[in-house]
Amino acid sequence: MSPYFVLLILGLLVWVGFLVLQYRKIKEEARAVFDASVRRNEISASEDYSIFERVYLKTSDLRVGVYRITALIAAIISLPISISVVGFIWARFYYLLDRPAWMTEGELVHSFFLAVSGMLGLVGVAAIFARRYHEFRPGRFEDEWEAEKSNSVDKTDAEPAKTH
Numbered sequence: 001m002s003p004y005f006v007l008l009i010l011g012l013l014v015w016v017g018f019l020v021l022q023y024r025k026i027k028e029e030a031r032a033v034f035d036a037s038v039r040r041n042e043i044s045a046s047e048d049y050s051i052f053e054r055v056y057l058k059t060s061d062l063r064v065g066v067y068r069i070t071a072l073i074a075a076i077i078s079l080p081i082s083i084s085v086v087g088f089i090w091a092r093f094y095y096l097l098d099r100p101a102w103m104t105e106g107e108l109v110h111s112f113f114l115a116v117s118g119m120l121g122l123v124g125v126a127a128i129f130a131r132r133y134h135e136f137r138p139g140r141f142e143d144e145w146e147a148e149k150s151n152s153v154d155k156t157d158a159e160p161a162k163t164h
Contacts, residue, residue, distance in 0.1 A: 008076070012069070019065050023057075030056035051152055055145045059138045071129040075122055082121035086114060 030053045037043045043052075090110065094103045102109055138144050 012073070015065075015069055015072075019062070019069065022062055022065060026057060026060045026062055027053065048149075048152065051148050052145065055141060055148050059141045059144055063133075063138075067129055067133050071125060074129070075125045078121055078125055079118060083114060083118055086117040090114075 031049075033056065034043075034047075034049055034052050038045045038047075087105075090103070090105075090113065094100075094105075097103065101107075104110065139147075
């Protein structure tokens with residue numbers, strides 16, 4: 001096993017560790033903000049903390065870190081696959097065109113084509129994740145909290161009462 005691969009895996013594990021630490025800190029911060037808001041009478045003590053915490057996590061910057069690491073993992077997986085596919089297609093054209101010297105593997109044209117194809121694959125992964133990030137971006141905390149509270153009220157109203 002390549003030492004670079006081991007370093008890559010260790011780096012990913014460290015990054016995940018930081019995300020877990022950030023998740024815990026944001027949960028602690030949500031509790032502190034909720035308690036302080038109740039003390040200052042900004043929100044009612046009867047408000048459901050679980051909804052507050054869920055929205056606080058949803059609107060925090062933790063989302064950025066999660067998208068970044070999933071995009072990195074997708075790029076790590078897709079890059080060798082895209083280079084292999086491009087190499088396969090290149091070899092087919094090489095033999096289809098009766099093996100021209102300029103298409104030989106290792107020539108500048110071949111290396112340039114592989115490099116550009118790899119960059120296009122990485123840009124494609126970045127574009128997909130950037131689109132999803134912005135498409136599903138939550139609104140302001142206050143707006144999201146009001147929406148969640150109204151959704152939870154709607155769900156409790158819609159549930160039939162249990163009779164025993």
